Amino acid sequence: MTHLYLSALRFDFRCPTLQQLVERLAEPARRPLDCYTRALYAFALLGQSRPEGLTVMEEVLAQAEEHPKTLHVLLHGLWLGQDLDQGAERLLALSSRPALATGSDPIVLFRVAGALRRLGRYDEGLGAIDRAIDCLPSGDISVHADLVRERSLICAARDLHQHRSPARTSSGVPS
Known part of the structure; x- marks a missing residue:
């Protein structure tokens, strides 16, 4: 259910709200976030052109391997983040991964x-x-x-x- 709600926020481009909700989920008293939820967090940061989103994205990529849905979330964040350092180049690099380069x-x-x-x-x-x-x-x-x-x-x-x-x-x- 959480993934559905967070994904709805993603497609509505409600990045600050998505960021806040994931940060509340990640509080120390709760369980660690799964890779897809962390990808949604990266999307929220990337979509706001926040450079820390690139760090979160790299962490997710280290674990996501070639999971297409997770990679699509990251690709979407890079696409939305118009002011990211080398955002377009990073998007092209991500799109060349086997799961996306069909x-x-x-x-x-x-x-x-x-x-x-x-x-x-x-x-x-x-x-x-x-x-x-x-x-x-x-x-x-x-x-x-x-x-x-x-x-x-x-x-x-x-x-x-x-x-x-x-x-x-x-x-x-x-x-």
Whole structure:
């Protein structure tokens, strides 16, 4: 029951509330937290771009091995934490773990596309988001809108980047 409630808070992006609840569960008088709950705690911290979330994430990764649901929680936290030191690079590294690097999980591809956008690797991001859209089951409108929105963000970021860069001739000299 606890996992369900904490997961609901995760998907509602209620990071401070999730953090507080897990911290109450972790009080010394209680039993140690399981790996998944600790991953949810890391998510709460990462989602707030708090650097201590990276430490908790590393501790969870040392125990989680290749448990897909736990890895997805951490991936989600890295995706949400826009101001984490090397957050996009860490997300890409995590997404390359065997449990996530199937190439057929639209959520992993969605998060990878966002990381690539943050890194300015727009063409790769478009490729990842197009693969994500292609991997969705027909009629899955709940996730489709998020993927299309990410595709639009990548295109807008690419267009903005191209308009900010000075026009160059074929020799590489600004025109």
